[in-house]
Amino acid sequence: MRTALAAPLRKAKIKKGDQVQVISGKSKGQNGEVLRVDLKRHVVFIKDVNMQQRHTKPRRQGEQGGIIPQEGPVHLSNVLTYCDSCSRGVRKLCADTAQCKYFKNKK
Numbered sequence: 001m002r003t004a005l006a007a008p009l010r011k012a013k014i015k016k017g018d019q020v021q022v023i024s025g026k027s028k029g030q031n032g033e034v035l036r037v038d039l040k041r042h043v044v045f046i047k048d049v050n051m052q053q054r055h056t057k058p059r060r061q062g063e064q065g066g067i068i069p070q071e072g073p074v075h076l077s078n079v080l081t082y083c084d085s086c087s088r089g090v091r092k093l094c095a096d097t098a099q100c101k102y103f104k105n106k107k
């Protein structure tokens with residue numbers, strides 16, 4: 001993955017624990033819970049999204065080495081907050097259910 005090191009973000013709309021949907025890129029269409037937000041690299045780590053194999057050597061005695069699946073980074077611009085009622089990613093989370101219905105009828 002390209003890592004253009006732009007200025008670190010001061011804050012992101014998406015926070016740890018949020019439900020999000022990936023709207024573009026390799027993991028497009030998947031959704032899950034945000035595990036970590038990296039403001040320096042402008043990426044988030046989402047549970048069970050963009051899984052990668054991480055090869056580790058045992059460093060200490062008794063420690064297990066091997067291949068450990070681990071979440072890979074997803075760029076913040078590829079992620080939207082997930083609205084349960086609309087069943088899709090939204091730029092701004094719907095304030096109430098009525099608004100969600102509006103979205104549903106429109107599309």
Ligand SMILES: [Zn+2]
Pocket residue numbers: 083084085086087090093094099100103
């Ligand atoms: Zn909604």
